[in-house]
Amino acid sequence: MSCTTTQRRTRKGFTLIELVVGFAVALFVTATAVLIFNLYFRSLLRQQQWRSCHQPAAAMLDNLRRDITTAVLGPVPASTRLVLRRPAPAENILIELLLTSARPGIGDTPPGSSIQLARIKYTLLAPQPTDRDHTATLRRTTIETSTHERFDGVTRLELTLYDGIHWTNRWDSIERNALPQAARITLGFMDGDRGESLLTTECLIPAGITLRPGDSSQSVQ
Numbered sequence: 001m002s003c004t005t006t007q008r009r010t011r012k013g014f015t016l017i018e019l020v021v022g023f024a025v026a027l028f029v030t031a032t033a034v035l036i037f038n039l040y041f042r043s044l045l046r047q048q049q050w051r052s053c054h055q056p057a058a059a060m061l062d063n064l065r066r067d068i069t070t071a072v073l074g075p076v077p078a079s080t081r082l083v084l085r086r087p088a089p090a091e092n093i094l095i096e097l098l099l100t101s102a103r104p105g106i107g108d109t110p111p112g113s114s115i116q117l118a119r120i121k122y123t124l125l126a127p128q129p130t131d132r133d134h135t136a137t138l139r140r141t142t143i144e145t146s147t148h149e150r151f152d153g154v155t156r157l158e159l160t161l162y163d164g165i166h167w168t169n170r171w172d173s174i175e176r177n178a179l180p181q182a183a184r185i186t187l188g189f190m191d192g193d194r195g196e197s198l199l200t201t202e203c204l205i206p207a208g209i210t211l212r213p214g215d216s217s218q219s220v221q
Contacts (some may be wrong), residue, residue, distance in 0.1 A: 054197070057189045060151040061199050063140060067120045068183045069203045070103040073173055080117070082179055084161060084171040094136060095124040095157055119143040124157050135190055155196050156188035179205055 014022070074080035080100035087093045098121045125137040136154040141147070160167045161180035171180060184202045191197035 054191070054199075056151050057187055057197075057199055060138060060140065060149070061185060061187045061201060063149070064122060064185055064187075065183075065201050065203045066103070067099060067101045067122075068185075069205060070101045071099045071179055071205055072102040072117070073179050074100070080119075080173075082171060082173040084159065084169065086170065092126050093123055094126050095122070095159060097122040097159065124154065133190055138187075151189070153190040154188065155190060156186065156198075158184075158186040160184045181205055 071082050072080055073082065082099045084095075084097050086095055098119070101118050101120050102115050119142070121141045121143060123139045123141070125139060127134045127136055133153065135152065136157070138151045138154050138157060140149040158169075160169050160183070161171050162168075162182040162184070163176070163178075164181050167184065173179060182202065182204050184200075186198060186200045188196050188198050
């Protein structure tokens with residue numbers, strides 16, 4: 001009588017198909033993780049660009065809109081005049097806006113008055129030869145306090161005023177003895193790799209806002 005002994009072979013490792021499937025799954029997970037990381041990084045980069053470009057530009061445009069909206073013309077136009085001019089190129093200034101703003105929170109308040117006046121000057125400085133991006137600088141100056149705010153990277157500033165009939169890019173309240181009725185502002189700036197971005201706004205200048213003796217209790221919003 002003979003006995004037959006059967007020995008089973010113990011399999012060690014993976015088959016080729018299992019290795020291929022495992023590698024494919026690992027490759028898919030890795031590619032998905034890289035894609036998610038790239039999307040997150042791009043979103044973070046766009047937020048940083050918005051903070052560094054859009055937010056300062058929007059703040060400067062909002063200041064310009066509020067100052068023009070609250071512009072006043074007093075009994076002596078020379079003291080509260082509004083002037084929009086385009087100086088000669090030799091002055092290195094592209095656009096200059098001088099106005100008197102009357103609203104709470106700025107300037108020096110006269111005794112017994114609820115109106116606060118501040119003379120504001122906006123100056124668009126021409127690009128310097130050493131500037132790589134060849135962009136201008138918009139500067140806001142409060143004359144009474146000699147405080148300055150500036151926004152670099154300006155590609156264009158289109159400022160036009162409405163006299164009730166026509167839009168014009170020049171104004172002198174002494175010659176016209178009046179304030180414009182509305183303003184249209186377009187601010188262009190460099191937005192990183194996207195190139196130029198534009199912000200546009202229009203605002204009304206309240207008709208008949210004229211400071212007269214005895215009107216110091218009037219509050220301009």
